[in-house]
Amino acid sequence: MSEFALHVEGLxxxxxxxxxxxxxxxxxxxxxxxxxxxxxxxxxxxxxVKAVAGLVPISKGSVWLHGRDITKxxxxxxxxxGLAFVPQTENVFINLSVAENLELAAAIVQAKRQxxxxxxxxxxxxLLRQSSLLAGQLSGGQRQMLAVARALIAKPRLLILxxxxxxxxxxxxxxxxxxxxEVRASGITVLLVEQxxxxxxxLADRAVVLxxxxxxxxxxxEDLLNDERVAALYLGRHTGKQAAGEQA
Amino acid sequence: MLQIMADGLIMGSIIALGAIGLSMxxxxxxxxxxxxxxxxxxxxxxxxxxxxALNAMNTxxxxxxxxxxxxWGLMLSLLLACVLTALLALAxxxxxFKRLRKQGSITLVIASFGAALALRxxxxxxxxxxxxxxxxxxxxxxxxxPRSVGGGLRVTPDQIFVLTLALVAVTGLHLFLRHSTLGRSxxxxxxxxxxxxxxxxxxxxxxxxxxxxxxxxxxxxxVFAGLTVQMRPTMGVDLLLPLFxxxxxxxxxxxxxxxxxxxxxxxxxxxAVTLVGAEYxxxxxxxxxxxxxxxxxxxxxxxxx
Numbered sequence: 001m002s003e004f005a006l007h008v009e010g011l012x013x014x015x016x017x018x019x020x021x022x023x024x025x026x027x028x029x030x031x032x033x034x035x036x037x038x039x040x041x042x043x044x045x046x047x048x049v050k051a052v053a054g055l056v057p058i059s060k061g062s063v064w065l066h067g068r069d070i071t072k073x074x075x076x077x078x079x080x081x082g083l084a085f086v087p088q089t090e091n092v093f094i095n096l097s098v099a100e101n102l103e104l105a106a107a108i109v110q111a112k113r114q115x116x117x118x119x120x121x122x123x124x125x126x127l128l129r130q131s132s133l134l135a136g137q138l139s140g141g142q143r144q145m146l147a148v149a150r151a152l153i154a155k156p157r158l159l160i161l162x163x164x165x166x167x168x169x170x171x172x173x174x175x176x177x178x179x180x181x182e183v184r185a186s187g188i189t190v191l192l193v194e195q196x197x198x199x200x201x202x203l204a205d206r207a208v209v210l211x212x213x214x215x216x217x218x219x220x221x222e223d224l225l226n227d228e229r230v231a232a233l234y235l236g237r238h239t240g241k242q243a244a245g246e247q248a
Numbered sequence: 249m250l251q252i253m254a255d256g257l258i259m260g261s262i263i264a265l266g267a268i269g270l271s272m273x274x275x276x277x278x279x280x281x282x283x284x285x286x287x288x289x290x291x292x293x294x295x296x297x298x299x300x301a302l303n304a305m306n307t308x309x310x311x312x313x314x315x316x317x318x319x320w321g322l323m324l325s326l327l328l329a330c331v332l333t334a335l336l337a338l339a340x341x342x343x344x345f346k347r348l349r350k351q352g353s354i355t356l357v358i359a360s361f362g363a364a365l366a367l368r369x370x371x372x373x374x375x376x377x378x379x380x381x382x383x384x385x386x387x388x389x390x391x392x393x394p395r396s397v398g399g400g401l402r403v404t405p406d407q408i409f410v411l412t413l414a415l416v417a418v419t420g421l422h423l424f425l426r427h428s429t430l431g432r433s434x435x436x437x438x439x440x441x442x443x444x445x446x447x448x449x450x451x452x453x454x455x456x457x458x459x460x461x462x463x464x465x466x467x468x469x470x471v472f473a474g475l476t477v478q479m480r481p482t483m484g485v486d487l488l489l490p491l492f493x494x495x496x497x498x499x500x501x502x503x504x505x506x507x508x509x510x511x512x513x514x515x516x517x518x519x520a521v522t523l524v525g526a527e528y529x530x531x532x533x534x535x536x537x538x539x540x541x542x543x544x545x546x547x548x549x550x551x552x553x
Contacts, residue, residue, distance in 0.1 A: 053446055054445070054446075055442055055445065055446065074445075075442075075445040075446055076444075076445045076446075076447075076448055076449055076450050076451065077448075078446065078448075079446070079447070079448035080448065084446075085446040087442065087443060087446065090440050090442075090443060091443060092443075093435070093436045093439055093440060093443065093444075094439065095435060095439050096432065096435065096436065100432060103432075104429065104432045104433065104436060104447065105447055105448070107429040107432070108429070108433070108447055108448040108449060109448060150447065154448065
């Protein structure tokens with residue numbers, strides 16, 4: 001399993017005992033790739049990544065990160081294992097300034113302030129200009145950038161993002177996804193949950209389609225773009241390229 | 249008028265110190281801790297017991313320091329009371345609240361009622377119900393402003409000590425929360441516990457710090473209340489409603505909100521005592537609370553999400 005950046009095996013997870021949201025889900029992510037988790041609303045996509053990040057209790061199965069079993073690792077220890085998670089909403093501390101958000105993340109992992117912040121500011125120059133602003137004053141796109149920057153401070157090996165395009169305009173989605181390509185280029189593996197199928201498949205190397213808590217379709221992004229089963233899962237009666245296009 | 253304001257500010261500083269701890273428990277531990285007032289009472293009595301013991305060990309410590317009504321014995325006892333009250337708060341969490349945390353906030357609130365009753369009656373059993381004082385010496389108030397100007401202003405050196413040290417404590421806490429990693433972690437956890445966890449903040453460490461700081465501030469407030477008014481085993485429950493009023497008025501989770509809320513409650517009580525009588529003391533604070541909440545439902549400094 002050590003050849004995988006992330007290996008999830010037969011995972012069952014949920015907030016209430018006996019009521020799993022994720023059921024028997026398995027997933028592999030190889031180092032350096034971008035993998036998208038797709039699926040209709042309520043498919044358990046967010047719960048799956050939250051379970052991997054330690055935020056949703058796991059009742060069965062296992063999670064391995066670069067060959068280390070992290071199934072029982074608490075959420076606050078994940079950054080020290082090399083896993084960073086960016087939640088879908090409320091993903092920055094709005095009562096702290098941009099600089100404080102980043103400095104706090106650096107201090108937690110006991111990184112030297114300058115050496116931790118410099119590469120992040122180099123990747124997100126807008127954040128340097130807005131460093132004294134409260135994070136709550138940033139626009140949706142800027143907050144998403146700050147959330148990604150905050151996650152990168154810990155120098156993770158795997159970055160997990162829960163719907164990074166949620167609530168953003170198509171232009172901002174393009175900017176966020178461009179940054180994710182840069183993140184991958186820096187050697188970090190990326191796993192993201194997305195509703196925006198077309199953009200996600202354009203970004204990812206591979207995708208997993210999740211339905212009712214289980215993975216149903218796994219394949220390379222370019223193959224899934226034209227896969228009628230994907231369109232059918234999203235829109236029910238529609239199929240083919242038309243359906244995929246509408247969803248996107 | 250000046251005297252009413254000064255009395256209000258002194259009482260307000262005591263309420264503010266207690267309210268900060270209560271506000272932190274509300275925003276970080278996420279429940280209304282009705283036993284917080286008892287920590288003030290325990291802090292006051294622990295300092296009394298410690299100062300009595302220290303003064304007996306060394307009579308030089310009992311001698312008044314400068315113009316104050318107390319000696320070095322009480323100063324050292326204040327530090328000791330801070331440590332012991334902080335440990336008491338932490339022990340309450342470990343023995344009671346930590347075990348019930350998964351049951352939800354209602355269970356914690358009910359448990360805190362039980363803890364308050366137990367703490368208050370233990371104190372009553374240990375120290376008796378007779379009001380106590382740190383010093384039997386009568387302190388003469390200094391005339392700061394003559395009676396011809398705004399009715400005059402007279403304050404005792406102890407009152408100036410209380411007001412000054414309260415401001416020092418609040419400023420120190422502000423700097424700690426603003427600049428230290430633990431302080432920032434506490435602010436982050438108060439706002440968004442899930443994000444704090446994925447950032448790498450250990451929630452148990454933050455909770456421990458919250459109880460310890462709340463205990464320290466409660467002890468200081470309790471000693472100050474004992475120094476400027478008197479000590480009774482029921483002093484905690486008597487201060488509890490003003491503490492809650494100050495927290496809600498200032499906005500849950502805001503340190504400066506709790507401080508301002510404390511001062512407003514203290515001033516309201518002081519004005520009410522002078523204008524309509526001491527029996528309307530608490531009512532006045534709550535009238536102000538209702539009026540401000542009608543204008544700002546989240547309180548003066550409440551976070552807007």
